[in-house]
Structure formats: C-alpha cells, structure tokens
Amino acid sequence: MARIVMKFGGTSVANLERIRHVASLVAEEAKEGNEVAVVVSAMSGETNRLVALVDALDADSNQGTAIEDEYDSIVASGEQVTSGLLAIALRRRGLRARSWLGWQIPLRTDMAHSKARIAEIESSAIGPSMKAGNIAVVAGFQGVNEEGRISTLGRGGSDTSAVALAVALKADRCDIYTDVDGIYTTDPRIAKDARRLNRIAFEEMLELASLGAKVLQTRSVELAMNNNLPIRVLTSMAEVGDPNPGTLVCHEDETMEERVVSGVAYSRDESQITLLRLKDKPGMVAKVCKAMADANVIVDMIVQGISKSDSAANLTFTVGKRDLDKALAALEAAKQSIGFEAVKSDSDVTKVSVVGIGMRSHTGVAQTMFEALAERNINVKVIATSEIKISVLIDAEYTELAVRALHSAFELDKAAPPKVSAP
Amino acid sequence: MARIVMKFGGTSVANLERIRHVASLVAEEAKEGNEVAVVVSAMSGETNRLVALVDALDADSNQGTAIEDEYDSIVASGEQVTSGLLAIALRRRGLRARSWLGWQIPLRTDMAHSKARIAEIESSAIGPSMKAGNIAVVAGFQGVNEEGRISTLGRGGSDTSAVALAVALKADRCDIYTDVDGIYTTDPRIAKDARRLNRIAFEEMLELASLGAKVLQTRSVELAMNNNLPIRVLTSMAEVGDPNPGTLVCHEDETMEERVVSGVAYSRDESQITLLRLKDKPGMVAKVCKAMADANVIVDMIVQGISKSDSAANLTFTVGKRDLDKALAALEAAKQSIGFEAVKSDSDVTKVSVVGIGMRSHTGVAQTMFEALAERNINVKVIATSEIKISVLIDAEYTELAVRALHSAFELDKAAPPKVSAP
Structure with a gap:
C-alpha cells in the first residue's frame, strides 16, 4: 500500500x-x-x-x-x-x-x-x-x-x-x-522520431521546464527535487488497464539511460536587444541589468561583443517577447546614464537548447552541437551555457531545422544503453 | 448616516x-x-x-x-x-x-x-x-x-x-x-389595474410569500418580522436618481393604508386529493396526516365532507403538485390501516387567496369574497382560513377570472385613505 x-x-x-x-x-x-x-x-x-x-x-x-x-x-x-x-x-x-x-x-x-x-x-x-x-x-x-x-x-x-x-x-x-504520455526527447510535432523518456533527472526536467517545454511547471519540479519526491508524468487519456508508463522524474542516480544529452528544447518567446557602442568601463553591464530589473524585466542570455573602437563594446541580451517594449522604454530612459549610442532589437529569434546531466562529466557536447548547426548553415547569434545545458539564439526560421539536426546529432531517436536495470 | x-x-x-x-x-x-x-x-x-x-x-x-x-x-x-x-x-x-x-x-x-x-x-x-x-x-x-x-x-x-x-x-x-418595483395588490399580468403598495405589514407579506407571490422568500420575512427589521422591496432596473420608492414591509402600526384586504394571491402548485368513504372514527384524520408526514409530503388545505352513509365521510386535502405521486403511493400503502374505499385526485386546480390584517377586526370579507365568486359562477371546492386570509381552491381554468373579480370586489385598484402620513 x-x-x-x-x-x-x-x-x-x-x-x-x-x-x-x-x-x-x-x-x-x-x-x-x-x-x-x-x-x-x-x-x-x-x-x-x-x-x-x-x-x-x-x-x-x-x-x-x-x-x-x-x-x-x-x-x-x-x-x-x-x-x-x-x-x-x-x-x-x-x-x-x-x-x-x-x-x-x-x-x-x-x-x-x-x-x-x-x-x-x-x-x-x-x-x-x-x-x-x-x-x-x-x-x-x-x-x-x-x-x-x-x-x-x-x-x-x-x-x-x-x-x-x-x-x-x-x-x-x-x-x-x-x-501527453510523458516527457519527450524533443517536441514530437517537430521531430517525428522524438522518443518518450522512461526517466529523466530533476535537474534536466528543470532546464527543460524553464526552456519552454510546457509539461511541468518549474516550481513544482524544484519542490519535488528539494524533497526527493518522484514525479510521474503520464497521460489521462489512457483507458484503465492500458499500459501507461509515462516518464519518471527523479534523482540522477535512478535515471535509466546512460546518455550525455537527454533532450532538445526550444523557446520562441525571446527577443534580442543589442546596445551599440556602449562605453566600455567597469559596472556598465551592471547598469544595464539594473535598468532592466527596475523595469521588472528578466534578462536571460547575455553576451558582450568587441566593437571596432577600443573604448566601446556592443552588448547583446535577450528578454521575453512581451517584455520587449517595456525593456526598450527603460533603456531609452537610461540612455545617458548607461552611455550607449544606439539600440537594435529583433523578435524574430528562437532559443534552442540541449540539456543533459551527462554534460557534467562528458566533453565534446559543444563541439557536436556547433558542428551540427554549422553543417546546416545555421548562424548562432548568442550562446549561453550552464552546467547541464547549452543554449543558442538563432533566426526563428531555422527553428525546426535546428531542433531536428540536434536531435539527430545526439542520437536521441535511439534508446541509450541502460545504466541501471528498470525497477 | x-x-x-x-x-x-x-x-x-x-x-x-x-x-x-x-x-x-x-x-x-x-x-x-x-x-x-x-x-x-x-x-x-x-x-x-x-x-x-x-x-x-x-x-x-x-x-x-x-x-x-x-x-x-x-x-x-x-x-x-x-x-x-x-x-x-x-x-x-x-x-x-x-x-x-x-x-x-x-x-x-x-x-x-x-x-x-x-x-x-x-x-x-x-x-x-x-x-x-x-x-x-x-x-x-x-x-x-x-x-x-x-x-x-x-x-x-x-x-x-x-x-x-x-x-x-x-x-x-x-x-x-x-x-419588480414593489409588492402589488395582485399579479399585474392578470389584473392590469393592480397597484404597487407603499407599505405592507410583515404578516400580510408572510401570507403572500407562502401563497405563491415569489418576490420575497418566506423565511426572510419571518426573520425580519421577529427582529423588527424593515425590508424595502424595489427595482434594480431604475437609474440612479430615478424615483424608486418600492414597498416597505414593516410592522402593522406603520402601514400606510386603512384597508381590510391588501392583496389577492394565487398558486397553481396545488393538487387535490379526496379519500372516499373514509371510516368516520376518532383519529382518522391524524392517520392520514401521519401517512403524509412519513412520506415527507406537506398537507395544505384540508376539509372533511359528509358522506351519504352515516358511518363514513369523504376527506379532501391539497398537496404540492410535485408531491402528488408520492402522496398517492403513500396512501395506497396505508389504505388498510387508514380505512378508505377509494382515492381521487385532481391537479387542475388553483388556490386563490385574499390577504389582509384588517380582516382581524372587520367582518364581511368572506361574504364579499364568496358573492364575487358566485356572481361569476366559480365553484369553490375547498375553503381554508387563517386570521388574516381566506383561501379557496377552484378549477384552474377560472384562475384569472377569480383573481380579477376579487381584486375588483375589494377595490384594490383604488388607493385607500391613509392611516398615518407617509414618512
């Protein structure tokens, strides 16, 4: 019982x-x-x-x-x-x-x-x-x-x-x-060979949840992880008695498959903002972040580029699509105090990410990822990484192509060898 | 304030x-x-x-x-x-x-x-x-x-x-x-000359509420009366600033008009049951009432008629229309213990009532009522009275005719002389 x-x-x-x-x-x-x-x-x-x-x-x-x-x-x-x-x-x-x-x-x-x-x-x-x-x-x-x-x-x-x-x-x-009947290696509407995972680690699910896979709410995964409570995601459409294994979200050492990358996620809810010829002095990025925080805008990816002049740089970052107008207004108001020449923005972008706790102990994930994207001539605009994920910002029109390319490059259509036997 | x-x-x-x-x-x-x-x-x-x-x-x-x-x-x-x-x-x-x-x-x-x-x-x-x-x-x-x-x-x-x-x-x-914009002397859909009352006594409202005038719930009137809380009934359709006096439901000595009858009510939710050749011995009516109470059926009007035989009587009473089947089943089950020969029922009946606290101190209300009904050849099947009301059960097809006849006989279309001045 x-x-x-x-x-x-x-x-x-x-x-x-x-x-x-x-x-x-x-x-x-x-x-x-x-x-x-x-x-x-x-x-x-x-x-x-x-x-x-x-x-x-x-x-x-x-x-x-x-x-x-x-x-x-x-x-x-x-x-x-x-x-x-x-x-x-x-x-x-x-x-x-x-x-x-x-x-x-x-x-x-x-x-x-x-x-x-x-x-x-x-x-x-x-x-x-x-x-x-x-x-x-x-x-x-x-x-x-x-x-x-x-x-x-x-x-x-x-x-x-x-x-x-x-x-x-x-x-x-x-x-x-x-x-849906579980957590998939990626969106099955995009990659027909997407597979249901039997198990996924809390940390991976957390990255996937916050990256736009809408199956579980982020806070619920955090809570389960902190309390070591296994979550099973399964479909309510199955009849009583039908097999309905779903996906078990649990601690890493209980996960079933030995693989480096567990899933490919994407989010269309991104806007890219670039500040041109920003005065390159200490505290400049902090000023930008403060302006965004004061406007209640969450900054996601952020990258600093080199400008041709020695004393100025370009700063690129992303915000949620619906926050774009608010962000631009706040930047305009802080233009003098931050000190930049112009601002550009683009909402026609998508963030694509590969996620896997195996990345902690395996190298070569970034290489595989960028090779796969380069082979399809997909230009990477911004890169962001964490311990268990790599995200890239690309033009929105390449979304499906990039997702399929990465899904295939990491062989997510094939079951990986089991790490521990199924319970 | x-x-x-x-x-x-x-x-x-x-x-x-x-x-x-x-x-x-x-x-x-x-x-x-x-x-x-x-x-x-x-x-x-x-x-x-x-x-x-x-x-x-x-x-x-x-x-x-x-x-x-x-x-x-x-x-x-x-x-x-x-x-x-x-x-x-x-x-x-x-x-x-x-x-x-x-x-x-x-x-x-x-x-x-x-x-x-x-x-x-x-x-x-x-x-x-x-x-x-x-x-x-x-x-x-x-x-x-x-x-x-x-x-x-x-x-x-x-x-x-x-x-x-x-x-x-x-x-x-x-x-x-x-x-609606207040309490009327009767249903204005039936009597075009029905008048809104400025004031009505709690007791009268109570009789009208329980007799089928659906403006106020009976329990709310009882509660207001027991706590001497004036209730004003008025329309929510009036614009702000429009006159909207409504009807004040309050204690008798505050009522405005000196009249014997305040309103005519009717209820179509009645069914008549007659038990034929009931053995006429003490406790027989109590037995019928107990059978109805056990079946959770409320008995309203009740009258005992004389049968041609000396040792038997007919008993007629009314129940709510939706309780009729339940009542008949309970009577059939108790036929032996109650002791009657046959049962008749009729749902094509209406209860019409005149209500007024003035009836306490005025005679002649019953006479006026029955004369008005007799003039229109309306046959009265059952009569029930309380201190401030007289109810009659009639064939449903005479409902409107009876309501109009009584409304007119008690001159409810005309304002009565004021008893106390308006506030």
Missing part, C-alpha cells in the same frame, strides 16, 4: 465524460489499496471565462487600484466546481470521497495575490481523512493567506499544489496526468 | 453591464454617508448551469449516496464569482470594497446541506471593516457548517442571507432589489 497524489489538468477534466474517466483512473489506484489524494484544475476554458469577466470590468476607470484579491476569489471558483464534481463521480462509483478547498485544508500561502507561494500545508485534517478511507479531492491552484482571503498560485499552479501536497502528506509518489 | 444592507438577485447581476449598474446604485448609498453591505446572488442562469452539471453526474449509479455536501460546494461558487466582480466594479468607481464569502464572515449554519438554516452570523470582522469605510460585498445563499464545509440555504436563500446579515449588523434597513 502506498500513499499517492494524482493531479489532473484542465483538459483531463474538460467535461463530465472526462471527469467520469478520471474517476475510473482514481478508482483503479484506490482499488489497489493505495491512499489517494487527487488534485484537479478547473475544467478547460473555465479559468479563461472567469479571467475574461475580470478583464472586462478591469477596462473601466481607476485602473491603478489593485484587484488581485478579488481576481483570486473569482478564479478559484473554477477548481472549486471541478473538485466537487469529481468527488460526486467517485461516490457514484461506490467510493468514499470528499472535496477539499484551499482554505479547508488549509494550504497557507504568502500575501502575493494571483502569484502566491505556498507557505505551509496543514495535513492534520486531510491526512486522517485519507487514512480513514476517504479519497481526498483537492482544488488545485488555490490557498488561503494569513488574512483569510483566497489566494491563487498563478497559471500552472495546480502542479505545484500537487507536489507540495504530496510532500506534506509524505506521499510515495506524485502522478501528473496530462494530455 | 445609516447602516443598510442591499440585496441584488440573479437578474440584477445577470451580466457585467447589470453589475456595473448595481455598483452605481450601491455607490449612491455610500455617497450619502451610509455604511453599506451588499448581498448578491449568482449571475442568472449560473446556478442552473451548475445544478445541471451535478444532475448529469447524479444520473450515474449508486443513487443512494448523499452528495448534498459537494452540491453545496459546487453551487456556492456562483455567488463567489458575483461577489468578487461587484467588489471590482465598486473599486473601479473609486470606492473601497471587498468580497466576503460565507466561511469568511463566518455565516454559520446547521448541518442540513442544500437547505441549511442560519445558526449565527459573526459580525466581529465584517462590522469593523464596514466601519472603516469598506463596502462589504457578501456572497448570498451560502454559509459554513460546524465541520467547516460550505452549506447553502436553498433556493431564494440570498434573501434570508441579506435579512439575517442586516439583523446581525444591527442595520437600519434591508433593501431587496429585484426585477
């Missing part, structure tokens, strides 16, 4: 038919004698409907007034409905189940409405209820703050709810059901 | 345009220096949408299992959304406002899910918040029970929320905004 947390996203509970199907998957785990908590998102489309109501009102005057507290109370109703419906569907299958809202557990958060962070999850009520044989159906994405108001964790927050709940409940495993 | 509670039903908050309009009405009261709490229902159609989701799941097997706790949690989300939206709309007008859910106040109820009764309303948080200048926007219809689960008060429960809140907050007045 194990204690497990299962999480179902919006498309998995999109309508009553899907909710009944989820009930059948949950019933299967319960039948095997497991203690089960289920975390659910709002029915797909419901959160958007509620946000649209708020946005329409928000278009009225007095825009400055904060409304995030009410936004949270409104939007959290979506998960409230799904949790109740799934509890009913489970009872209709003869199981004992009850819904838990964020404030009922309570799942306590900080005061940052609409992007709250979990402070603490109380397990003294929900734990005994599960032990007594009740399936706990938990409304994801929501908590309660110290003022007793409903808070939400931000988009994708249900993953974090599920992992945090699993940690609080000392669960053996957290199963994230979604509309 | 007064403290007032304003309540808006589903049609008054049906869409964002109506919610903005409600905000303008609330703003007007706040601008006059009043401390304001607003109780809102779900946007019209929303509760039905949520109930339909539950009903569709409920059609699955294991029908016996109670699901009212989850029903409450699901359905209460409708008011949660409206309260947040109205709080935002008020802030967008430059006012300070925040939403309060049932569990946040808390509004405590008993354990009867889906038809809970209010046990206690805590005013120690909401009261000071209002005093500090915040408009309290309260989700109607919902509370929290001693197990910390969401409970709902049953259909129309938002009226009761509003009145109970007004009592707890020691409000000066509770204004119920609805889609």
